[in-house]
Amino acid sequence: MAKTATNTIARNLAGWLLPAALILAWEAASRSGLISESVMAPPSAVLAAFIRLLASGELVENIGISTLRALSGFAIGGAIGFAFGLANGLSRLSRDLTDTTLQMVRNIPHLALIPLVILWFGIDEEAKLFLVALGVFFPIYVNTLLGIQGVDPQLVEMGRIYGMSRRQLFFRVILPGALPAIFVGLRYALGIMWLTLIVAETIAASSGLGYMAMQAREFLLIDVVILSILIYALLGKLADSFARLLERLTLQWHPAFQPA
Amino acid sequence: MSVIALHPKQPQEANGPSATMRTPSPASPSAPLAFSLRGIAKRFGEKTVLDGIDLDVPQGQFVAVIGKSGCGKSTLLRILAGLDSPTSGSLTVAGGSASERRSRIMFQEPRLLPWARIARNVEIGLTGIAKGEVARDLSLQILKEVGLADRAEEWPSVLSGGQKQRVALARALVAHPFILALDEPLGALDALTRIEMQQLLERIWQQQSFTAVLVTHDVTEAVALADRVVVIDKGRIALDLPIPLARPRGHGSAETARFEGQILDRLFGRG
Ligand SMILES: Nc1ncnc2c1ncn2[C@@H]1O[C@H](COP(=O)(O)OP(=O)(O)OP(=O)(O)O)[C@@H](O)[C@H]1O
Ligand SMILES: [Mg+2]
Numbered sequence: 001m002a003k004t005a006t007n008t009i010a011r012n013l014a015g016w017l018l019p020a021a022l023i024l025a026w027e028a029a030s031r032s033g034l035i036s037e038s039v040m041a042p043p044s045a046v047l048a049a050f051i052r053l054l055a056s057g058e059l060v061e062n063i064g065i066s067t068l069r070a071l072s073g074f075a076i077g078g079a080i081g082f083a084f085g086l087a088n089g090l091s092r093l094s095r096d097l098t099d100t101t102l103q104m105v106r107n108i109p110h111l112a113l114i115p116l117v118i119l120w121f122g123i124d125e126e127a128k129l130f131l132v133a134l135g136v137f138f139p140i141y142v143n144t145l146l147g148i149q150g151v152d153p154q155l156v157e158m159g160r161i162y163g164m165s166r167r168q169l170f171f172r173v174i175l176p177g178a179l180p181a182i183f184v185g186l187r188y189a190l191g192i193m194w195l196t197l198i199v200a201e202t203i204a205a206s207s208g209l210g211y212m213a214m215q216a217r218e219f220l221l222i223d224v225v226i227l228s229i230l231i232y233a234l235l236g237k238l239a240d241s242f243a244r245l246l247e248r249l250t251l252q253w254h255p256a257f258q259p260a
Numbered sequence: 261m262s263v264i265a266l267h268p269k270q271p272q273e274a275n276g277p278s279a280t281m282r283t284p285s286p287a288s289p290s291a292p293l294a295f296s297l298r299g300i301a302k303r304f305g306e307k308t309v310l311d312g313i314d315l316d317v318p319q320g321q322f323v324a325v326i327g328k329s330g331c332g333k334s335t336l337l338r339i340l341a342g343l344d345s346p347t348s349g350s351l352t353v354a355g356g357s358a359s360e361r362r363s364r365i366m367f368q369e370p371r372l373l374p375w376a377r378i379a380r381n382v383e384i385g386l387t388g389i390a391k392g393e394v395a396r397d398l399s400l401q402i403l404k405e406v407g408l409a410d411r412a413e414e415w416p417s418v419l420s421g422g423q424k425q426r427v428a429l430a431r432a433l434v435a436h437p438f439i440l441a442l443d444e445p446l447g448a449l450d451a452l453t454r455i456e457m458q459q460l461l462e463r464i465w466q467q468q469s470f471t472a473v474l475v476t477h478d479v480t481e482a483v484a485l486a487d488r489v490v491v492i493d494k495g496r497i498a499l500d501l502p503i504p505l506a507r508p509r510g511h512g513s514a515e516t517a518r519f520e521g522q523i524l525d526r527l528f529g530r531g
Contacts (some may be wrong), residue, residue, distance in 0.1 A: 164387055253374050
């Protein structure tokens with residue numbers, strides 16, 4: 001037990017070795033003047049900016065705003081995508097009615113809508129929510145639908161033979177069977193969520209991380225720009241780790257998640 | 261499809277010799293019928309798969325159904341289990357209430373839910389019959405019967421093919437069905453596991469005294485297990501052969517070989 005725990009820690013540490021080495025090299029390169037200060041701030045300056053913005057409360061506020069936007073947009077788009085995925089996976093009629101339309105809309109890159117969205121909503125919250133929700137919708141929709149369509153029909157027949165009600169069939173056979181695919185969609189959607197938000201906040205916002213980065217650019221605060229980028233990366237990683245954890249907890253039965 | 265109660269199922273004790281002392285069948289002609297098929301026909305579009313099957317099976321009999329691939333064995337079994345209805349003809353299942361007439365079907369694939377632990381998978385056999393503690397106890401009991409009591413809390417993915425099929429058998433039997441239909445349940449297993457499973461199936465059938473209908477491609481298996489072998493050809497019953505051998509039957513005896521020969525001759529039209 002203790003041995004496996006140390007093993008896991010060791011494995012996790014191994015993943016951080018390369019980034020740590022890169023940061024050290026970066027610092028060294030900056031100090032020796034190999035990288036000009038107007039191109040890249042050294043890690044130590046980024047750290048200083050971090051402490052400065054943390055103390056002023058500006059950083060926490062902006063992270064809070066961005067996270068709230070990301071999660072609300074995700075909740076809206078994810079819920080609608082999930083609902084359509086379920087409906088179209090379970091009902092032929094629903095699929096015939098809506099799937100073609102949805103697949104057509106999917107081919108429009110959602111970021112291409114930014115000018116239109118600004119016309120509609122200006123740079124208000126709705127603009128960001130709309131874009132994030134739209135971006136998140138499709139991966140969740142497509143993967144939920146695929147997941148449900150991919151459930152082994154022999155298992156469904158088995159459930160019927162043993163007299164499961166429609167409700168039991170859904171919760172005990174169809175949903176668990178679709179879950180691995182739904183998680184693929186979830187993780188993909190989380191990536192899109194941050195990406196969309198970065199773009200939206202950079203172009204049309206008056207608060208949030210992206211706005212903070214754009215402001216810093218105007219004042220040539222390259223350390224703050226880099227800090228914002230790093231925080232975006234961290235938040236993205238955090239969301240992905242959370243999804244993985246959820247996946248590990250709910251897919252224990254899956255051979256891929258069983259301890260060797 | 262008409263399903264009419266013909267004979268109320270008699271209490272087990274009144275059924276003559278106890279299960280373990282079962283006389284080689286076909287059970288005495290006076291034994292009450294488990295089910296009877298009358299003129300069962302099944303067409304898929306233009307294609308006639310079954311063309312008038314008449315079959316009376318007494319309670320507790322072990323019937324093996326043999327025939328070339330595509331001759332309609334699975335179709336017949338699905339009709340018997342109530343999963344499909346015949347184009348014409350009738351199926352009559354004896355027994356009193358619906359629960360006394362319960363039939364179960366087992367397939368070549370175990371069809372276990374990968375996301376449910378073994379005991380939970382077996383409990384599916386009690387859907388609408390028992391819940392909670394009761395269901396748990398019953399499934400642990402039947403798991404013990406099939407020799408998997410110690411695997412109750414594991415995931416299906418860690419079991420071998422034969423073990424999975426034993427779980428499927430436990431799931432089919434946990435509610436004590438009246439009829440058990442088996443569609444090549446051992447077809448995907450290796451030869452040794454298959455013989456083990458045949459012995460297990462025979463033992464449990466003797467204990468629980470359900471009526472068994474086994475579809476198989478394996479003539480040896482049919483002769484080793486069945487009281488009666490039915491050969492289907494061109495949509496009809498081409499041979500209905502009683503196997504009055506004492507149990508347990510050794511493999512490869514002269515007598516079994518004679519029966520096997522008879523069946524093979526009929527299958528390949530040399531009979
Ligand atoms: N749902 C269906 N629709 C159309 N044709 C079907 C259907 N089910 C079965 N058939 C046809 O009926 C015939 C008998 O099929 P069935 O599965 O009963 O054969 P089988 O005897 O079980 O064969 P095997 O030994 O290969 O399992 C086949 O020709 C098959 O193509
Ligand atoms: Mg078949």
